Amino acid sequence: MTGVTHNACPICGGAFDIVAVSSHMRRIARCRDCRHAFVQNPPSREALFAWFQGESYFADNYNRQGIFSLEDDAQWEGWLAGRFDELEWYIPEAGLASGPPRRVFEVGCLEGRLVDALARRGHAVAACDINETMTRRGRRAFGRDIRTGTVGRCAPPLGAFDVVLVYFVLQYEPCPQTAFASWMRLLAPGGRIFCIFPVGESSRVDPVGLHFFSRASLTRLARTHLYDYRLTVVAEDRPGRKEHKAVLVGSNPA
Ligand SMILES: [Zn+2]
Numbered sequence: 001m002t003g004v005t006h007n008a009c010p011i012c013g014g015a016f017d018i019v020a021v022s023s024h025m026r027r028i029a030r031c032r033d034c035r036h037a038f039v040q041n042p043p044s045r046e047a048l049f050a051w052f053q054g055e056s057y058f059a060d061n062y063n064r065q066g067i068f069s070l071e072d073d074a075q076w077e078g079w080l081a082g083r084f085d086e087l088e089w090y091i092p093e094a095g096l097a098s099g100p101p102r103r104v105f106e107v108g109c110l111e112g113r114l115v116d117a118l119a120r121r122g123h124a125v126a127a128c129d130i131n132e133t134m135t136r137r138g139r140r141a142f143g144r145d146i147r148t149g150t151v152g153r154c155a156p157p158l159g160a161f162d163v164v165l166v167y168f169v170l171q172y173e174p175c176p177q178t179a180f181a182s183w184m185r186l187l188a189p190g191g192r193i194f195c196i197f198p199v200g201e202s203s204r205v206d207p208v209g210l211h212f213f214s215r216a217s218l219t220r221l222a223r224t225h226l227y228d229y230r231l232t233v234v235a236e237d238r239p240g241r242k243e244h245k246a247v248l249v250g251s252n253p254a
């Protein structure tokens with residue numbers, strides 16, 4: 001089965017130019033209007049799904065962060081502390097570190113370590129990931145509501161969450177506006193979404209990234225879906241590299 005082919009910018013609908021062809025014969029396009037760059041002929045959903053299965057994709061990801069065991073909780077403590085610091089900094093109004101109980105959904109949770117930590121702080125949690133191996137493992141290890149599939153496929157309750165968390169997912173979605181809209185439908189009135197995207201060099205090194213966001217394309221995305229929002233682009237020093245990311249926090253109308 002072949003994937004979609006974009007005939008217009010998938011963020012703003014504008015005209016684009018083909019600026020490069022990747023080694024995998026993917027055409028890289030850039031929007032003339034919002035400067036969003038994207039793979040014009042992404043792989044099929046089936047091919048993308050296959051890419052994200054198994055443990056090796058996940059292991060590459062956490063090995064880069066200096067973690068080498070899924071079982072050793074001590075190795076993950078620093079990682080979790082960093083996640084909570086970040087949530088306190090960017091979305092303090094949610095009070096996820098020490099505030100009252102919230103209903104939280106995470107899209108792209110892998111094995112669900114963050115939602116498990118949130119549940120241990122008193123929040124009601126659910127999550128999903130397309131990686132079958134990791135979600136099965138997470139359900140067994142943590143006993144939480146960790147579903148397999150995209151939001152569209154795994155059918156969590158709509159309008160039922162105060163906070164939706166999404167770390168580094170949208171760049172893999174063939175149709176990012178449709179995916180983002182499906183995440184927004186999870187939010188209760190007045191609920192808030194927290195999303196992180198790779199930008200700049202950090203997005204270009206990913207062999208399966210389909211979108212290379214600009215500040216203008218992220219602003220366009222935010223204005224399409226969010227009642228109010230804050231968009232922050234940051235560079236962080238990591239061992240041996242610099243990581244560039246954008247943090248978007250926004251709300252559903254109350
Ligand atoms: Zn555009």
